[in-house]
Amino acid sequence: MIIRDRPPGWRLFFAVRGSILHRIKWEVLTTVTIATIVTLVHGRVFEIKVTLTPIPFSLIGLALAIFLGFRNSATYDRWWEGRRHWGDLTIQCRSLARLILAHLGRADPVLAAVQVRRLIAFAHLLRHALRETPDQDSAAFLSPADQVMLADSANRTDALLRAISRDLAEASAARRIEPIQCARIEDALTALARVQAGCERIKGTPLPFSYTLLLHRTAHLYCLLLPFGLIDSIGYTTPLVVGLISYTFFGLDTIADEIENPFGLLPNHLPLEAICRRIEIDLRDALGETDLPPPLAPVESCLM
Amino acid sequence: MIIRDRPPGWRLFFAVRGSILHRIKWEVLTTVTIATIVTLVHGRVFEIKVTLTPIPFSLIGLALAIFLGFRNSATYDRWWEGRRHWGDLTIQCRSLARLILAHLGRADPVLAAVQVRRLIAFAHLLRHALRETPDQDSAAFLSPADQVMLADSANRTDALLRAISRDLAEASAARRIEPIQCARIEDALTALARVQAGCERIKGTPLPFSYTLLLHRTAHLYCLLLPFGLIDSIGYTTPLVVGLISYTFFGLDTIADEIENPFGLLPNHLPLEAICRRIEIDLRDALGETDLPPPLAPVESCLM
Amino acid sequence: MIIRDRPPGWRLFFAVRGSILHRIKWEVLTTVTIATIVTLVHGRVFEIKVTLTPIPFSLIGLALAIFLGFRNSATYDRWWEGRRHWGDLTIQCRSLARLILAHLGRADPVLAAVQVRRLIAFAHLLRHALRETPDQDSAAFLSPADQVMLADSANRTDALLRAISRDLAEASAARRIEPIQCARIEDALTALARVQAGCERIKGTPLPFSYTLLLHRTAHLYCLLLPFGLIDSIGYTTPLVVGLISYTFFGLDTIADEIENPFGLLPNHLPLEAICRRIEIDLRDALGETDLPPPLAPVESCLM
Amino acid sequence: MIIRDRPPGWRLFFAVRGSILHRIKWEVLTTVTIATIVTLVHGRVFEIKVTLTPIPFSLIGLALAIFLGFRNSATYDRWWEGRRHWGDLTIQCRSLARLILAHLGRADPVLAAVQVRRLIAFAHLLRHALRETPDQDSAAFLSPADQVMLADSANRTDALLRAISRDLAEASAARRIEPIQCARIEDALTALARVQAGCERIKGTPLPFSYTLLLHRTAHLYCLLLPFGLIDSIGYTTPLVVGLISYTFFGLDTIADEIENPFGLLPNHLPLEAICRRIEIDLRDALGETDLPPPLAPVESCLM
Amino acid sequence: MIIRDRPPGWRLFFAVRGSILHRIKWEVLTTVTIATIVTLVHGRVFEIKVTLTPIPFSLIGLALAIFLGFRNSATYDRWWEGRRHWGDLTIQCRSLARLILAHLGRADPVLAAVQVRRLIAFAHLLRHALRETPDQDSAAFLSPADQVMLADSANRTDALLRAISRDLAEASAARRIEPIQCARIEDALTALARVQAGCERIKGTPLPFSYTLLLHRTAHLYCLLLPFGLIDSIGYTTPLVVGLISYTFFGLDTIADEIENPFGLLPNHLPLEAICRRIEIDLRDALGETDLPPPLAPVESCLM
Incomplete structure (x- = not known):
């Protein structure tokens, strides 16, 4: 996630970090090049004048903007839902720690x-599973027995929840914790399962591919044909306008592509590592530990 | 569900898999043919000039785009709600397995x-009921008695939940499980009933048919009349523009049709079988089984 | 609710069932007639040329489309919320039957x-209260004492829930059911109260009337003045275009009117009777009855 | 809340009740007067021709319509959320009555x-607090001791909930009610606190004022400058078009103003008194009383 | 938060308080200045006529308005979600006070x-953490021991919740409170944790920066190039129109910037201090205290 202030005044146009421009530079360049050629030949292809006017583009442009807007909202909702799941993870980890230490900790610290x-291990495991990175963080918070158990499991995060539940049921049977408080803790574990499945759903279910393909195609055809429609009314400024329009359309389209799966390692993705660190700090603080790591800081305006 | 990367560069225009084009090819071809004829006769019908201009099309086009956008959002919301229900199924199955094994499994493994x-059988039964396919998966996870009981039932998934409940009530009466944990499990069973009824609601309640009919009619009339409005300003490029506009409008309309009921077997439908397989793997893993099937892989970019 | 496939090809334009056209035929006919007269007199009223052009219509048309779109979304949300309430009714009835039979049925079948x-009677009572039709269905599922009690009540559905609760409290006091399971059942009864009050809210609270009036007025003035704006640019095709635009605007407006209160007996209303039948089948099946009625089938593509 | 049928046919244009017109008549009259003057002087101000054309108005009009649409949706959502809170009040009052009478009423009627x-008093108190009207309804449902206690309180509705809770805790301690049912009743009381705080939030937090100011200013400037842009193309019909556009824009803006705080006494506000009456009838019916008041009827199409 | 009535009539244009104008005055002035220069040189740059027409601006303007509308809705949703979290804080603090005093207060006042x-201290701590202001309010409501404990903590609000839980668990173990009521109170504490994490999420996760940058850039380029597109059709009124459009676009953009993080100290931010004061009054009233502070009043129409 990019953390930076909006550049003021004219520097706005020269900001590079956080800009989507470098991801779409070839596409914009292609359309600008075509627009330049079209301008130079005055809209002729092999000596035949292409008779387009701006009219078709206002007809298509409207529909295109509405549907790109729809796709944008849909992917942003996914990104924000992903963030809410990780917010829930924070809530539930803190609350579980509170409940476990208060109600189970009295009889069995x-x-x-x-x-x-x-729980700290759960957060790290989930992050690595979503990012498909090798996990080297969870082991520090798990007993050797737990580590062996997880290694054999088809679903490591879920296996960890089952281990927590199993020990809890035993403590409840031995009345080291009230059954009703045990049930509350189980509710919070189910909320962790909800976070996991919610993230898996977002990661595993892209927008219907036909939408994406249809909108990409229409947007590209629109920008490629646009110079023919503009050349007769705006002359040599055609490449400038085509560049601006294709920057806007391709840019929004590419941001939507990027945040469709918000759990990756691209700049606009969610700072899962920083959230895990926060959970680690809070839970180790709750355990009374004092050698806490510092919160993760952004590197070159980018928080991972 | 189609799982593939977006084709880069010019190959974008020649991607076939995942495209909606093959479903609307006749409709687009019809409008392009009419546009070609209109172009050849210069907008005349039986020697009478049709006096349309682009103006009416910008008036109608706006309303049409907004209402197609509305219909699109509504059907996408249904698709995504369907996916959320199946996500809830995953959550609840895993959590039920966790609760049952921890709290009931101590006294009655x-x-x-x-x-x-x-629970595994429930997921398979629900999938086949929604897809109206013959069920050959659930039997492997049910006792013969259960199979007989289901065969007689008017609502097989619900009958299965009742069977789970009945055995649970007995175990609770015999104090092999705490009543409070039993109540928690009942909550999760109610969540399964919620998934079932939610999916039935989406499957059984299409958008008000009058919407669909009105929008189809207006969109078709729009595309059929469009060549008369464009021929005087853009000449021989009319068929190209009409083709592009009708591809966009019919395409979005057809995707909306396709995902209105997301539980079928078309390419953009939800991968219910893959989700069932995932549940099967996770729950059998929780039971300690080791001969687990592999996760379902996409066949020709399509996950069922 | 209309259940039919979308008519293919050219038959699309001649489908009658499910079309909103018959409800707005007089309004569309009026605007088309006026447009025809305007065309014949070349936009003159009492020899004075009306100097309208398409420009004002594109300015108003935009705002109108956005606000009609807003009203459309709002009424569709009401319709879909109504459907969700009846989905909740299904969920809670099934779950209540499951809980009652498993936990109360052991000691007091x-x-x-x-x-x-x-519960079956509750569903029928609610349907008739919402549709304001005379109830002849609930009596079959109620004891004579219950029938007398309901006849005296100011709120029959709520009185029924109170009766269920009262007997449940007695059973719980006599320990024929665990208090915790009794509490679960009370939760589900509260969910039924939620369904009832949610439906009453939708039925009793239309959209702010001033919206409806403002949009009706603007839409009608728009369509009545439109021929004067079009006649100079599109000549004799004016009536056709005015007809198409007024069909779209009035049609969407009328569908919104129709589904604003989704519990009535019009074609696009919700199939409450079919849902009640479904609940009846499922609950009688749960009771072990075998002479179950068939699910309700659509009559002339319309499910009630 | 205005309860009336939509006037049919031409009477639509002459409906007065429920129309927003009387609230914006001076603003519309001002713009129409200016438009008339502009028409008479042919767009000249002190002999200088104002060179506006329709173009700027289509550029601004679009943005304006989208942002007015946004503000409209936001205020409508507030209005509908307010209605949902009062629906929740109905649900919780009925359910609380059901739970209290069944579970507490057995041992301590x-x-x-x-x-x-x-609970009846709570509904009346909340209504008067939101409407800032003097409360003369709640006393009939409270003991003298309760009345004294409330008179001293900084938050009368919340004090009433605390009184209910206190007596309930005592009954639970004396085992006149099961603790688990007592907990259920506490949940419902918390839901009442949620209704109260939800309504206070809507009442106390208007939309960010800068939005309102910005949109008012742009809308007014738009309508004041519009005649200069239209006079050259539509001549003497300018005042008519300006009147229609300003009626639509100012009308929607004023409805949004009106329903921003939906708890007042204006015609489009929520019928809190009718809802309170409904709760009073249902709860007194539950208590077995028979001299119930009738439901509140609309006065001149307006339900309070 | 700005609390003031909408200024009536012509004073609307001269309202300063609450206006966003002073924040964007340099940007608007820049575009107006450029527009004036362009007007004076008749659209020429170094004797070369810039051949722009209004057409590109209607093509871009549409997309721009839709995407600014999207960003607006997204930031407004954040602002309103922030307000809902603080509404939840009010609900839960009142309900916790009610539950604690009724159920714990009987045995251990x-x-x-x-x-x-x-709880009062929690609200103050959360406010200062979100606003990054030094906390001088919470100490008055905490014992010296609590103050020491918080000073050592990495997450002071969470540490406070843990302290509440710990004492509660002890009271429950000693049966000074029923375990089930204790569980209810824990639920409400978890809701406080939810408020905290929800606010942290909004504060810590801005909209994807690439959106903001892309929209700023396009909006600025649009307004800078606009005079060249308008000069030929509207002549000397160009600066006026450019000023109005840039006021609308920059204004909405800046409001969106301002409310993206709604917990600060700018005029459109949420009145956290007033909400804390309200909680303080209600909870001290519940404790029976009588020297209550007055509710916070707006200072120069602005409530903090």
Whole structure:
């Protein structure tokens, strides 16, 4: 996630970090080049005048803008839903730590600490699963037995929740925790399962591909044909206008592509590592530890 | 569901898989043919000049785009709600397995395993009911008695939930499970009933038919009359523009038709089978089984 | 609710069932007639040329389309919320039957059956209250005492829920059901109260009337003045275009009127009777009855 | 809230009740007067021709329509959310009465009746607090002690909830009600607190004022300058078109102003008194009273 | 938050307080200046006529308006979600006070009062954390021991919740409160954690920066190039129109910037201090205190 202030005044046009321009530079360049050629030959192809006017472009442009707007909203909603899931992870981890330490910690402080440390591992495991990066963070918070158990599992995060539940049921059967408080903790574990499945859903279910393809095609054809429609009314400024329009359309389209799956490692993706670090700090603080790591800071305006 | 990367550069225009074009080719061809004829006769019908200009089309086009946009959003919301229901199914199945194994499995591991296997059967039953395909998957996870019971039932998925509940009530009466944990499990079973009824609602309640009919009619009349409005200003490029506009309008309309009921077997429909397989893997893993099937892989970019 | 496939090809234009056209035929005919007269007199009224051009119509048309779009979305949301409430009714009835039969039915099968039959009566009572039709369905599922009690009540559906609760409290006091399961059942009864009040809210609270009036007025003035704006540019095709535009605007407006209160008996209203039948089948199946009625089938493509 | 049928045919244009016209008549009259003067002087100001054309108005008009549409949706959402809160009030009052009478009423019918009557008082208190009207309704449902207690309170509705809770805790401690049912009732009381705070939020937090000011200014400048842009193309019909456009823009803007705080006494506000009456009827019916007041009827099409 | 009535009539144009104009005056002035220069040189740059017409601006303007509208809605949703979180804080603080005083206060009134005062401190702590202002309010409501504990904590609000939970668990273990009521109180504490994490999410996760940059750039280029497109059709009124359009576009853009993080100290931000004061009044009233502070009043129409 890019964390920076909006550049003021004229520097706005020269900001590079956080701009989508470098991802669409070839596409914009192609349309500008074509627009330049069209301008030079005055809209002729092999000596035949292409008789387009701006009219078709205002007819198509309207529909295109509305549908790009729809796609934009849909992908932004996915991005923001992803962020809400990770917010829920924070909420539930903190609340679980609170409940476990208050209600289980009275009778069995050792198990309580084990359980809280498992929650930190859960956050790291989920992050690496979503980002498809190798996990080297969770082991520090797990017992050797847990590590072996996870290694054999088809779904490591879910297996960890089951381990937490199993120990909890045992403590409840031994009345080291009230059954009603145990049930509350189970509710919060289910909320963690909800976070996991919610993130998997966003990661695994892109927008219907036909939408994406249809809008890409129409947007590209629009920008490629546009110079023929503009040349007769705006003359040599055609490449400038085509450049601006294709920058806007391709840019919004590419941002939508980028945030469709918000859990990756691109600049506009969600700062999962910073959230995990926050959870780690809060839960270790709750355990009374004092050698806490600092919150993750942005590197070159980008928080991972 | 189509799983593929967006084709880069010029290959974008020649991608076939995942395109909606083959479903609307006749409609687009019809409008292009009419546009070609109109171009050849210079907008005359039986020697009478049709006096349309682009003006009416910009008036209608605006309303049409806004209302197609509305219909698009509405059907996409149905598609995404369908996906969320199946996400909830995943969440609840995993959480039920966790709760049942931890809290019921301590005192009655045999019943716990039976219950978890019933959940796998529930997912398969629901998929086949929504897709109206013959069910050959659920039997492997059900006892013979359960299979007989289901065969007699008017609502097989609901009958299965009742069976789970009945055995649970018995275990609770015999105190093999705490009543409060039993109540938690009942909550999750109600969530499964919510998934079932939510999917039935989407499947059984299309958008008000009058909307669909009105928008189809207006969109078709728009595209059929369009060549008369364009011929005087853009001449021989009329068929090209009419083709592009009708591709966009019919394409978006047809995608909306396709995803209105997202539980079918068309390419943009939801990958229910892959989700069922995922649930099967996770729950059998929770039961400690090791001969797990692999996750379902896309066939020709299409995940079922 | 209209259940039919979209007519293919040219038959699209001649479909009658499900079309909104018959409800707006006089309004469309009026505008087309005026447009024809305007065309014949070349835009003159009492020998004075009306100097309108298309420009004002594109200025107003935009605002009009956006606000009609807003009204459309708002009424569609009401329709879909109504459907969701009836989906919740299905969920809660099934879940209540499951809970009552499993947890109350063990110790008191007679009361359990009475309670489940009361739920079927609840669904029928709610349907008739919303549709303002005389109720002849609920009596079959109620004891004579219940029928007398309801006849005296100011709010029959709510009185029925109170009766269910009262018997449940007695059973819980006598420990024929665990208090925690009793509380779960009360939650589901509250969900039924939520369905009832949600439906009453939609039925009793139309969109602010001033919106409706303002949009009707603007839409009618727009369509009545439109021929004067078009006649100079599109000549004798004016009536055709005015007809198409007024068909689209009045049609969408009338569908919005129709689905604003989705619980009536018009074709686009919700199939409450079919949902009640479904609940009846499922709950009687849960009771072990075998002489179940068939699901309600559409009559002339229309499901009630 | 205005309850009336849409006037049919030509009477549509002469409906007065429910129209927003009387609230914006001076603003519309001002713009029409200016448009008439501009028409008479042919767009000249002090002999200098104002060189506006329709073009700027289509550029601004689009943005204006989209942002007015945004403000409209936002205020309508507030209005509808307010209605949902009052729907929740109905649900929770009915459910609380049901729970209290069934579970507390068995052992302590006197306290149960007191509690239910307090709920009626809660609804009346909340209505008067939101409308800032003097409360003369709640006293009839409260004991003298309760009345004294409320008179001293900084937050009367919340104090009433605390009184209900306190008596409930006592009954629970004396086991006149099961703790679990008591907890359910507390949940519903929290839902009442949610209704109160939700309504206070809507009442106390208008849309960011800068939005309102910006949109008012742009809309007024648009309508004041519009005649200069139209006079050259549509001549003497300018005042008519300006009147229609300013009626639409100012009308929608004023409806949005009106429903921004939906709890007042203007015609489009919510019928809080009718909802309170409904709650009073239902709860007194639940208490077995028979001298119930009739539901509130609309006065001159307006339900308060 | 600005609390003032909309200025009537012509004073609308001269309202300063609450206007966004002073924040964008340099940007608007720049575009107006450029427009004036362009007008004076008749659209020539170094003797070369810039051949722009209004056409490109209607093509871009549409897309721009739709995407600015999207950004506007997204930031407004954040602002309103922030307000809803603070509404939830009010709800939960009042409900917690009610539950704690009724159920814990019976057996341990001293601890109950301590807990309620901790809630007031929680609200103040959260406000200062979100606004990054030094906290001088919470200490008055905390015991010295609590103050020391918080000073050592990495997450002070969360540490406070843990302290509440710990004392509650002890009271529950000693049966000074029913476990089920204790569980209810824990639920409400989790809701406070939800408020905290929800606000942190809004504060810490701006809209994807690439959106903001792309829209700023396009909007600025649009307004800078606009005079060249208008000069030939509207002549000397160009600066006026450019000023109005840039006022609308920059104004809406800047409001969106301002409310993106709604927890600051700018005029359109949320009145967190007033909400904290309200909570303080209500909770101290619930404790029976009588020297309550007055509600916070707006200073120069601005409520903090």
